[in-house]
Amino acid sequence: MSKNAHFIDHFLSHREVTKELISKIDSEHYSFKPTPTSMEAEKLVNHILESMYSFARFANKQQPEKLFGEGDTSDLVKRADVYTEETVKLISSLSDEDFEQMIDVSQIFGKEVSAGQLLTIAVEHEIHHKGNLFVYVREMGHTELPLYIKS
Amino acid sequence: MSKNAHFIDHFLSHREVTKELISKIDSEHYSFKPTPTSMEAEKLVNHILESMYSFARFANKQQPEKLFGEGDTSDLVKRADVYTEETVKLISSLSDEDFEQMIDVSQIFGKEVSAGQLLTIAVEHEIHHKGNLFVYVREMGHTELPLYIKS
Numbered sequence: 001m002s003k004n005a006h007f008i009d010h011f012l013s014h015r016e017v018t019k020e021l022i023s024k025i026d027s028e029h030y031s032f033k034p035t036p037t038s039m040e041a042e043k044l045v046n047h048i049l050e051s052m053y054s055f056a057r058f059a060n061k062q063q064p065e066k067l068f069g070e071g072d073t074s075d076l077v078k079r080a081d082v083y084t085e086e087t088v089k090l091i092s093s094l095s096d097e098d099f100e101q102m103i104d105v106s107q108i109f110g111k112e113v114s115a116g117q118l119l120t121i122a123v124e125h126e127i128h129h130k131g132n133l134f135v136y137v138r139e140m141g142h143t144e145l146p147l148y149i150k151s
Numbered sequence: 152m153s154k155n156a157h158f159i160d161h162f163l164s165h166r167e168v169t170k171e172l173i174s175k176i177d178s179e180h181y182s183f184k185p186t187p188t189s190m191e192a193e194k195l196v197n198h199i200l201e202s203m204y205s206f207a208r209f210a211n212k213q214q215p216e217k218l219f220g221e222g223d224t225s226d227l228v229k230r231a232d233v234y235t236e237e238t239v240k241l242i243s244s245l246s247d248e249d250f251e252q253m254i255d256v257s258q259i260f261g262k263e264v265s266a267g268q269l270l271t272i273a274v275e276h277e278i279h280h281k282g283n284l285f286v287y288v289r290e291m292g293h294t295e296l297p298l299y300i301k302s
Contacts, residue, residue: 034185034286037294109302121300124278128299131282135185143188148279149272151260 003099004091016150019080021133029140045076048129049083055122056090059115154250155242167301169281170231172288180291192287196227199280200234206273207241210266
């Protein structure tokens with residue numbers, strides 16, 4: 001199996017869970033936050049989606065960009081669908097050799113890492129914030145939650 | 152760098168953060184849970200520590216065991232220190248070839264995976280629950296929290 005196909009499988013095993021959690025967030029809970037200093041639910045979800053997409057762009061030697069403008073009113077389920085599709089497209093375009101290419105992310109991490117390492121960091125970042133989101137969604141009243149990874 | 156040294160670095164970049172969060176949990180908060188159906192803080196921490204140790208034992212073709220008995224009153228910081236030390240010892244004993252060895256975890260995952268793949272699953276499992284723990288610790292009143300990974 002090529003590295004990009006393998007990575008996409010792994011990414012989606014977590015992203016499908018992220019999307020399932022997002023589907024449980026009603027719009028009246030978009031501004032929910034568990035404590036005054038916590039990130040709001042909507043902001044947390046956008047951070048997850050935008051970060052992974054940015055990491056995938058960096059891995060393709062492209063600068064980050066957002067897929068929805070400031071005033072856009074698309075709901076989080078729609079955003080998750082679009083970001084997931086565009087992220088998969090970016091990863092699909094990477095060859096096995098591209099995974100070994102060094103990417104200059106020294107402004108963020110203080111060092112260069114390979115595209116493959118960067119994508120590993122990206123998935124771990126999503127798992128971390130998905131772990132936050134599990135607690136948020138339970139606090140919104142949901143008790144039937146998925147496992148943290150989809151097999 | 153050998154695979155075990157590389158993996159230990161990666162594991163500790165997350166475990167050090169887990170330990171920092173644990174150090175913020177006062178004993179009166181051990182039974183804290185954000186919702187009635189959530190895991191209690193103490194149980195969540197023990198689950199993180201015991202799971203990673205069990206995965207490391209599986210990777211060494213050993214069955215899981217607990218390092219503290221049922222009635223043991225050691226606090227969570229002490230438990231984290233002991234589990235971390237014993238987990239590192241187990242991983243240190245794996246050769247590069249051992250990382251490729253297939254491990255029969257079909258009772259848990261429905262399939263065999265290599266020791267290296269199992270350890271990747273183990274770290275992702277810790278990142279997920281550490282992500283839960285961040286929200287717990289913030290709800291206990293802490294606002295100065297570490298980054299999710301230590302560089």
